[in-house]
Each structure stands twice: as C-alpha cells, then as structure tokens.
Amino acid sequence: SSAQDVTIPIIVKDTTSFYWQIVLAGARAAGKDLGVNVPELGAQAETDINGQISILENAVAGKPAAVVIAPTEKSALGAPITEAANSVPIIGIDSSADSTAFTSFLTTDNVQGGRIAADGLVAAIKAATGKEEGEVALITSVPNAGSLEERKQGFVEQLAKYPGITLVADKYADGQAATGLNITTDLLTANPNLVGIFASNLIMAQGAGQALAENGVADKVSLIGFDSDEKLVGFLKDGTIDGLVVQDPYRMGYDGIKTALAASEGETVEAFVDTGANLITTANMDDARSQELLNPKVN
Amino acid sequence: MTELSSGAAAHGGSPGASSATDAQPILELRELEKRYGFIQALKPASLAFRRGEIHAIVGENGAGKSTLIKLLTGVIRRTGGKIVWNGREVELATPNEAIAHGINAVHQEVVLCRHLTVAANIFLGDETVKFGLLQTRDMNRAAQKILDDIGFNLPADALLGSLTIGQQQLVATARASLRGTRFIIFDEPTAYLTRSEAAQLFALIRRLKEEGVTIVYISHRMEEVFELADRVTVLRDGTLVGTRNIAETNDAELVAMMINRSLEQIYHKETIPFGKVLLETRNLSGKGFNDVSITVRAGEIVGLYGLIGAGRSEFALSVFGRNPRTSGEIAWHGKVVDMRNERTAIDLGIALAPESRRDQGLNLNLPIGLNINLPVYDQINSGIVVNAGEEKRRADQQIKDLGIKTPSRNSLASSMSGGNQQKIVIGKWLNHGAELFIFDEPTVGVDVGTKAEIYRLFAQLLKNGAGIILISSYLPEVYELADTLHVFRDGHLVGSQAYREKSHEDILAEAIGV
C-alpha cells in the first residue's frame, strides 16, 4: 500500500512541555522518513485526563492506520484505549495504562528513573561532602501527574537504602518555575543542613537550579534534575546541577511511529521495548551518547 | 409642635380602643425615630393618619420625609418608637409585612427591574402561577387592563428599561395601587411626570381616596399640596414641626414652617440687559430632535419647555457635544464650531447640569468634594499633583454657598438626600464657571427655600455675563424666569415667546399640540 495516505496520529500528554516536543520531533522525523502522515496531538497539561480521552476519541474517529499514545493516567486511560484498540492498533509510549490491548509498548520506566536519581544524588553528595549522609528534599511539579508520582515512588524507595540520608521535605509546586524557585530558597532557609535536592521534572529543575545559583550554595547542595534542555545543560556545565536523569524521548517518538506503521501493515512487532533512562553528570556529559540525548534534533 | 403633640397624646391616651372605628386613626406613629450612625435622620415623631384622608408631608431637602416613608414600608428599620396600625402595634420590619397590611409606596427614585417587562414588574412577588408555571399571557392581559383602567397609556409587554423615567414612575404607581389596598405613600411622584401624566395620577389618587385608601403625599410643589391634600404635616431637620388642615393654612405659613423664616418670593427675576450672542444653533438636528434654531445671549435665560420626551434633553446633550448632531450647525460667539465631545464644549465655556443626577450627574460612591471638583482638576494642579488646598477650598465654598447639608466634603454623595444631591450637581458647574450654563431640570426634588437660592444664583450668573438655558417640565418655573421661552413638541420647536408674552394655558396647548 502507498504509505502516503497512511495516517498515524501521536498523542502526547502535554504539548506545552519541551520533553513532549522532543517526542513529537522524533515522530515527525519518522513520519518524513517513512512517508506517513503524523498528526501531532495532545492535551495542554499533564493533568488533563479528560482532554486526552477526548483527543483519543477524535483521533480514532479519523480512521487512522494506528495510534501512538503516551497515556497520561494509568487507570483512566485503560478503558478508552481498550475500546480504541477495537478499531485500530494502539502503540503505547512513555507510560503504561491499565489495558492489555497495546500492540506494542515503548517506555521509560519512571520508577526506575526515580531510583537512578536517588543513586545519582547520593553519589553527588558523597563527592561534595565525602559522606553518604545528610538531609535531602524532593520537589514535584504538580500533584496527580502519573509519571511524577512514579519517579517519586522510585526515588523514595531507593533512598531508603541509604541509612545516612533522610528525606526532610517532600514538596508539591504548581507547575511554575518561579514557585519551584521560591520553594527551594525556603527549603534552604528552613533546612540549613540540606545537602541534596531532587527536582523531578524539567521546570522544577530550572527553578531549583536558579535558587541554588541565587543563594550561592551550588557547592554545598547537590541537585539532580529530570529531563534536559539548554538551560539545564548550562547548569550541568557550571556545576549548579550535579546530574540529570535523561530519557530518550526522541527515540520514543521515532520508534513509536515506526512500530505503529509496521503493526498497521500486519507485521509482528515487539510487545515491549524499554527505551531507558540514563544519569548524565558533569563527568559523562561529553560522551557521544550523552550529547545525543542532551541535544535532540527538535527541528 | 404643640398642636401635633396634643393630638398624638389624645390618641395615645386610649390605646385599649382596638375596635376599628372611623374616628380611630389607621396608622399612628409614636415617638418614631431613625438614626444612621451619628446622623439622626428622624427625631422622635408622633403623628396620626386618618382613615381615607390625603395627608401631605412637606419639608426641606434632607428633612427626613423619605426616611419616614421607608420606615413605614419596611425598607429600613426604625431605631426607636412605635408604629400602631389599626389600633395594634406592628413591627413593619420587612417590605412583605407592610404589603400584607396593605401598605405600599411609590418611592422617590424608581425601584423596579429594568430588565423585566412592565407586567412582570407590576406582578413581581405576586405572580399568577398554574401547575407551578408562570401564566405570562394572563399576567400581561391583567396588567394591561390595570394600566388602561387607571388611564395610563403604556404597553404591558414592553421592557421597563425602554420607558422614560416618568413612564417608569407610572408603572411604579400602578404597582403600588394594586398592593396598597389600605395605605399608599407617594414620595415626590410628579418630579418626573408631565402635566398630563400628573393629571392622570391625581385622578387616580382621588379615586383611591374614594375607595377608602389613605394617601400620604410628599411634594415640594405647594400648589399640588393645596390641590390634593386634606391635611399637611411639615418636617424640618428631622423634626415634626406641625400639622395643619389644608383649609386653615396657606403657602406662606407652610414655607415659614419649613424654612423657619418667611420667604417673600420664590421666583427671583431681575432685569439684566442682554449682551452679545453666545450660542446660536442653526437648524440643528440629532437623535430625538429636529431642526432647532435658538439663540442665547449673555444675561439671558432661555427656557425650554415641553412634555417629557419632547427632545429638550437630547438637544442639550448635542449642544454639549455628548451626542452627535445629524445636521445643522452650532455657532459659538458667532463662529461655527465643531462640538466633537464634552471636553470641547467645556473648554469653550459651556456647562451642563444633566437631568438625571443618579445616572448622569453624580459619582455616587465618591466624596462630595471630588464630585464638585471633577470638571476643574485641569486647573488646580501644582506640577503633576493636584493642589490639595485649592481642592478643599473650592469644595467647601460650594458646600457653603449652596447650603449643602453635609458633615464634610469627604462624605459620599450617596449618603445625601435627593435634593442635596441635586445641589452637588449644580455646585460642580458653579465651581467650574462658564459662559453658558445649561440646567436640565435643575430643581427636581429641590425644596422651596433652596429653589429660591438657586434662582438667585441664576441672577448672579447672568450679572456676571453668562447666559442660561433652563430646561424644565415645571411650567411656573420657566414661565417666571425665562426671558425667552421655547416650546418643544415631538422633537420640534413649536413656539417661542418673550417673557410672560402668552398665558400658561396657551403654552400648555402648544406643548400638548391641541
């Protein structure tokens, strides 16, 4: 069949976030390479579950060859995805959903990402203070976002393995970098012994990094972020941030479309692919693989 | 005070007599009082209303007339004293309670819903409902019948907001006459009515009286009081001064009681030589008026008389640059000017005191001082900031000159009585000064004493070289004051005459078009 009139929409969680723009960039590239028409869809906030369900419904109504989706909430998207899978193959990316109807699934394990962050934070603390002990804090961008909750879960679980480390604060912000910044400065004031912070998404890492810079305590307090952009890479370079847990969103988008096309043409595809999460630190940031992850070809 | 107190005491002496006899008053006030914070709007007052009488209440602005009415209709709660209705003491704490007794009022300011139809307003709170559903058609029909019966020519299904203030006032009257089956209070009902509308109202009031309804009638117009009332009570500064049988009193006595001094003449007219022509409109047309040519000279009062809705206000607003003209031209000092907006007019030296003080004249929730100085802030700056000393001085001056009854220039305009609010509107333009003053219904709701003051001020302005356009629906006022009197009908100039050239009747005939 001519791939020209094949349509495979990709539905992300939040089009206003840089991370998801990289996913879309990967999908766009795949569409061009494979000659597939790729509508780029998504809600405008990770917490807008109803919005994503509506978009999924609309996408399926357009009778596409397959649909690639990053489910924004595990259980809520389960039934709609199962229903959609009755008419088209569904390829999941990034996060899971309570549905067995996925034809294929390419994901980062966010719980694993949280664990990596915990290990990375402790390593950074040790590098700075020589000891695996001290008080650390966690900042989550918004409550009720599935992937952030998974990162938190992994982080807390893994942290429990270091007896010297205590989690003294677990804060939710409102999705605003400025709030992340304010929370961080207040954390520093309230906990003068703080040695580490995990900011579990891009926006919070921007705010937290800025707070450390503003208060001049980057040497004293280690910071691990999640995902990357130019700003965070800058922080990584100047040592404000000690490490970034980086997924491979570009590949998720690219391979998502590729797998979906294969599935729509009746080929057997791998049911589960882990696209991985990696810790990038000042030490390994110049590696070829790191550079690839830090500088995705967005446009 | 003496006569009244004795009367009240006589009734007060026999509170046990609860059988409703004709001799027993329908409503009795015993030491009734009302305070607003420190202000005592009504000092302890005792008064008895007789069954089926028309009882007028007169008094200066801020004397407490409206306050008394609001107390009787449950709009506000009294702070002391008793109210006895049909021999029994009552609370009258809510409007509902008053309505239940058959007491109702037509308030000074129209209190109706402009977004609802006339019929909906008339039946508001007392709708016809069948199976829980409104019977809109029935109510429209019933309302139309009531209006027709009374003789008000109004469509029952029109939106209230589409009517003139006068027509709205008539709707309020129809509404009150439906509810006030025993006792109806009219608070300056003719202030916004045309003569013919007022005649309809008087007919209605007389009919109600015949049906045994007690009427309380508040007005600043003495001739109305003498035409209608059986008895009259005078209030001054929140104090009951006395009650008179109408046959036993006269104008002069009432005025003296009201203002505590005698007033030889209300209309103050001086002969002032006319100066040069200030304003000339040449075949001016606009929304609501057509082809109007008038001239105003320095030292001249040009009166514009007509029924309400005749187009005088619209004409004034166009002269003032508020509304656009559609054709014709305006000449100022002989030169044709483009009256683009209000600012242009003000800068040329024209002032307009508009007809509706609430909607056009005042910033109600701002201090009196700011209201008075609003047009002059351009002139009283020192650098970029307002000269506060000058601001105070000018406000105090107008408060003093016009006798505005207020504790301070910082009081809000909304806390003033109707007449005092009108004085603020006038004070604003006296403060600014101008060569041509347009006064649109300047004495609506203003008491006689102040009216005389205002007319004296007119003479003062004329002597200083200004000209005046005086718009009034109150014929005696324009008749006695205007050097030139123009009559408007349906937006057209239908007649002009010099001072006292024609009779009242002729002018009225011109205005009505018979």
Next chain:
Amino acid sequence: MTTEVTPTSVAPKRNFNFLFALTLVGLLLLLCIVLSIATPSFATGNNISNLLRQGSMIAILAIGQTFVIITAGIDLSVGAVVGFSTVVIAGLLQAGVPIPIAIVITLAVGLAIGCFHAFGIVKMGLPPFIITLATLTSLRGIGLLITNGSTINITNEAFTLFSRESFLGIPNLFWMVVIVAIPAFIFLHLSKWGRYLYAVGSNPEAARLSGVSVPKMIFIAYGLSSMFAAFVGIMLAARLGVGNATQGDGWELQAIASTVIGGTSLFGAIGSVHGPLIGAFILATIANGANLLNVNSFWQRIITGVLIIVIVFFDQLRRRSR
C-alpha cells in the same frame, strides 16, 4: 464600563431571546457544515457521538453558571468542585457505598459548597468573585489532602461503563445534559423562581421591596451551580474511572465563556438556558474540528480566544442596534 445600553425597543423580550438563540444555532450549524466539507470524518456517527460527549460536561456547568451570572454574580469554583466531586464519589464507591447513595451524597456535598458560597455572599458580604476564588483554592487542597495527591481508582464497572454507553443511539453523557437542561429551562423560563432570579440580578432592592427573598434566590443560584458541578464531577468520574482532585482545572473559565457566548450578560439579568448550551457545543465543535483537521494545539488556543471575541462582539452589536 460599557455603560449598558438602554434598550429602547418595545418588542417583547421573549422574541429577542428566541432570535438570538437562532443566530447561535446558525453559527453552530455553519461550523458543522464547514467541518463536514473540510474533513470526511466529521459527519460520522462515531464523531458526532464523541462531540456530544465532549461538550456535555461544560454544557451542564454553563447552565449552572448562568443562574449565578443572572444574579450578577460569578462562580469561579465550579472546576474545583468538579475535581473534588470525582474524589468524593470515587472514595464512596471504593468504600462500598451503593451507586445511588454515593451519587446523592456527592450531590449533597456540591449543594453544601454552593450554600457556603451563598452564605459568604449574603451573610458575610463577600463579593462572589472572592468567595468562589477562595473555594477554588481551598477545595483543591482538601481534595489533594484526602487522596494524598494521588488518584482513587474506581473499580465499580457498572459505574464507569455508563459513561461509554448510549441510549437510542445517543451517548448517555448527552442524555444527562437533557435531564439537566429541561428542568433548568422550566425553572428559569417558566417558573416564578426564574422570574425572581432575573429580578434579583436586575435590581436587588426592587426585588426585596416586592417581597422576593433575595438571600433565598442567591442560595438557590449558587446551590444549583455547585450541585451541577458535582453532577459533572460524577459524570467525569464515570468517564475517567478515577477520582482525582486536580481534574476540571480551568473549566470555570470554559463554562463562563460558554455562558457569555450564549448571550448571558455579566452585568446580570440577561441570559437563558439554551444559549449557554449552544455556546458550550460551539466551543466543543471548535476543539473537535481542530483535532480532526490536525490543527496545532497552540493554534487552537489562539482560535478559541479570537472566536470568543468575535462572537461576543456580534452579540453586543446586535443588542445595541436593536
């Protein structure tokens, strides 16, 4: 500002409302026709079902909001009430409470919230904007506290299935709109309560002097608005199968926009039940069409904003010209 233009027309109000509704329906139809031509997938039964589902929740919120706006108030809390209600019903269902009882309790909670607003307005003298803004803030906090920031899974299949099924070919969620709109229409347009609501919005003092209990009408308006929001919360919980306190974020603005597009005046005393309904479906159709046409989601925002301006502008124009 925009000193309200005095309508000088003598024509009955009813005809005017009716005409206005027709114009809006015309706009909605035009949108549908354009979309049907632009994309073959628009005019499919499946897509129309989707569209009806997608518009239904905001439509119900908009009706409740209309009651409040007619009294010259505003209810900023509805989005938060929706989110909170999903938590309440999910919690109740997971605790084993039978569906009907859980629904009644959730609606009662909504009603209580509305009464709290009315209390604040009537008894405490707070501006509606402020009291509902405060609830908006607090209620999300309470919902998050209850769920500890996570979601409550609803395992009751009967409950969640309801939202996906249809009756007579029309999605159940849309039937809910019908079930709410018909009594709402009778209430607002045919009963004396509706009349009082307009009176309160037009001139509360006049209403009071006519013996209308202004506080009572305020309680009714805000109570209904919050109860409708709780109802939408139940619908959303059924649709999502989860209770989650952060859902419904920003829906208050969508509901207000629908209401205003539907011809309701934010100054009070002007509005209908059918107008906001159509307004909500116009917005839903725009979003649906944009998705089908693969319009960038950023463009969708821009288009929505521009359309709000255009529609309300023409509404104002027509009102003024009459």
Next chain:
Amino acid sequence: MTTEVTPTSVAPKRNFNFLFALTLVGLLLLLCIVLSIATPSFATGNNISNLLRQGSMIAILAIGQTFVIITAGIDLSVGAVVGFSTVVIAGLLQAGVPIPIAIVITLAVGLAIGCFHAFGIVKMGLPPFIITLATLTSLRGIGLLITNGSTINITNEAFTLFSRESFLGIPNLFWMVVIVAIPAFIFLHLSKWGRYLYAVGSNPEAARLSGVSVPKMIFIAYGLSSMFAAFVGIMLAARLGVGNATQGDGWELQAIASTVIGGTSLFGAIGSVHGPLIGAFILATIANGANLLNVNSFWQRIITGVLIIVIVFFDQLRRRSR
C-alpha cells in the same frame, strides 16, 4: 447581591483608607511576629531577602490590577502577559538586542496588549472579563507557537545577574517594586488622573459629562496593567534565566486576590496603591512561612483560601460598621 452598603461615614475618606492600611500592616506584622517565634529561620536577613523577592512580582501585578479594578473592570490576562513577555525578552536578548532596547520593546508589547483590551472594551463594547479572558487564552497559544513549546535559555549574564543582586542590602527585585509603586502612588492618589480613574469607576456617564475622557482613562488603566505585567515578565525572565510561555499561570488570580485583600472593591471606585502591595506581601509571607514550617503544600492551599475569606470579611465588616 451584596448591594453595596452605603458607607455612612462622617470621617474623611482619606483617614479611613489610612486606618485600613494600618490594619493590614498590623496583620502583616502579626504574621511576621508569629512566624519569627515559630521558626528561627524566618527573621534572618537571608529569608527576608527571599521574601521580598518572592512577593515582588505579584505586588507589581496587583498594583496594575488595582487601576483596572478601580474602573470597575478586571484584567484576567496578566498571568499570560507575564509568560508571553518572558518569551519576548528572551527572544530579543538571544537575538543579540542590547538589554535596554529589549526591555523597552517588551514594555511596548505589554502596552500594546493593554491597548488592545481597552480597544475591545471601549470600541467593541466587550465586557472586560471576556476580552481579557480571550487574550489569556490566545496569548499563551502565541507564546507557545513562538517557542514551539520549549523554553528559551537566556545566556546574557548581566541580565540574569541583576535579579540576584541587592542594593543597600535590599534585593534588586524589591527595588523594582519601589520604582513602580512610587509613581503609581503619585498617579493614583495625588494626580488628577487618579481622580478621573475613580470617577470613571464610580459612574462613567457622570465622568464623561464632567469632561473626563472615559476612553482615555480605560486605555490608561489597561495599558498600565499590561505594561506592569510585561515588566514583571522581564523580572521573571531575569530571575529564571529563561523565556517560557506557560510561566505566570494563575498569577492573575493571585494578583486579584492581593488587590481585594488590599481593600479594593470589585465594584470599582474604591482602592489604593499601598493596600494591594501589602496584600501581595501578606500572601507571600503565608507561603514563605508555610514552606519554612514545612506545612504540607496541600494545606497551604487550604490556608490561603480561608485567609482570603477572613481578611476580606473583616474588611467588609469594618466598612459596614462605619
């Protein structure tokens, strides 16, 4: 509806305002004293610096919002303008435009947005709520379109450093508040323009007939509000070092809350410059204190909502009792 209570005060209005500001200052002081006792880290120089930085942006927004609210309007767009302005200035700086020119251009963009609002209100007859709601929606879309959903990193060190530095021991960001508030105070309380603003809010027709150009005042109010928002956008860009269209989300509500806590009446014609300033810092102190005391962030939301109700309630009480 909260028929505005006619103040029967005999005391001059100015004194009244002054007293009210004192009560608010008292509340702020009380908060500070309680927090100083509750946590040793509150009354440290470093924390006070942080507090001043944290409150400064909402404070400036609240002043602009006050101008608009005094005209009986509302500006829902300020949060979106903040986000959009961070994008504009970041884009300009990254394109190599010198800082002063970039700032002037960004402020001009803000002014233009405000003028657009005023145009919609004055010329198109749109309610302020609607036109600014439309801008709120569209502007974020435009910002996202420009950045394609990502952030623009600002590499100009001089620019970002500014937000971190202090002058005379007081953070530069707070100096910005001073720089805005002093002219704003002169404008609103001492100049004729302020008088005109109140007059327009109280009764636009009366203001007009007194020679006040109502459209001009509307343009000034909305122009200033949006320009202040653009100014805050510049401050935010400096503080975060990025331009990002989704920043400032919900700040309009915080600004409005500060304004109302500061004694401004949403019905217009009542308000000051100092009130909203204090209101903004009360909210900032609550957030700061809650963070220092490690109060659950969900509780913070609840507390903020409750405090808004309490403060505005007491404000109403005092106004009524006078």
